[in-house]
């Protein structure tokens with residue numbers, strides 16, 4: 001893997017005096033993988049863990065988690081100049097009924113803490129099908145692994161008996177192989193970050209496209225895990241995901257580096273039967289600070305992930321960008337909920353134009369991908 005440092009010329013700053021970046025580090029993998037993954041997000045309506053463990057996980061997570069992350073703003077970020085946040089009592093007077101109203105709030109610098117909640121739908125434009133899309137989804141393409149039932153590939157008990165199917169799959173999924181690239185939606189979140197507006201992005205996706213888009217790990221909660229790190233299943237020794245990549249690519253089971261341990265090392269993907277990452281409980285604090293929630297490309301069906309958007313205060317606008325109207329936006333809509341349904345890629349482009357961020361979007365994608373395309377493809 002090669003890291004490419006891109007330093008943006010100061011002369012290329014865009015109009016309105018809004019500097020976007022001064023120093024962009026873009027991690028990009030230049031290794032050409034031969035495989036074509038058909039997969040990626042972790043979404044199962046029948047997942048036993050997400051339904052049965054949600055409450056106990058929440059309680060124990062809250063008790064155990066010391067959320068002490070210092071608020072960190074990049075020096076490149078330009079904070080909103082006007083701070084008439086919703087939390088201070090102005091929210092009652094703000095009339096929010098349409099996407100244009102939401103865009104106006106951005107334009108008027110009336111928000112500063114945006115929480116993004118994302119699911120499989122943001123990555124389908126990158127060519128990664130939903131797990132459950134009939135015909136192309138993960139569960140329809142598992143016959144080659146000869147597993148007893150589709151979900152077994154992410155079942156921790158089955159994994160301990162037979163890890164081979166998961167590692168065969170991991171070989172295709174590994175984000176740093178570069179089979180898939182972030183799309184316009186990921187880069188929209190990146191621009192939110194660059195402007196100092198992104199409080200946190202919660203994602204159900206395990207494709208790693210958020211990181212590839214340049215959103216730092218500190219701003220990410222990868223609720224269903226990540227290939228970026230890995231852990232020994234026996235002694236708990238942690239390592240970088242890239243440390244085990246070669247073994248996975250060579251069809252070997254990664255083993256613990258500790259000489260005294262013979263444990264198997266597993267990427268930190270959350271399996272059925274495992275707790276969510278501790279960082280997931282950041283939402284207990286983040287949602288209290290949020291002054292806007294952008295929900296993108298998720299069916300809001302998998303708990304406890306889906307439930308976090310309900311913990312935000314009532315006066316905080318929640319915007320749904322999704323193909324269909326789902327979850328509380330369908331049956332329990334709040335007065336400041338806004339629905340932007342339909343093609344999510346087109347809607348995000350329209351929204352960025354409404355805010356006046358089109359030029360920034362072109363710039364960030366061009367900087368990161370080498371050319372402008374709303375759905376960048378792998379470099380050959």
Ligand SMILES: [Zn+2]
Pocket residue numbers: 232233234235236237256257258261262263
């Ligand atoms: Zn070990």
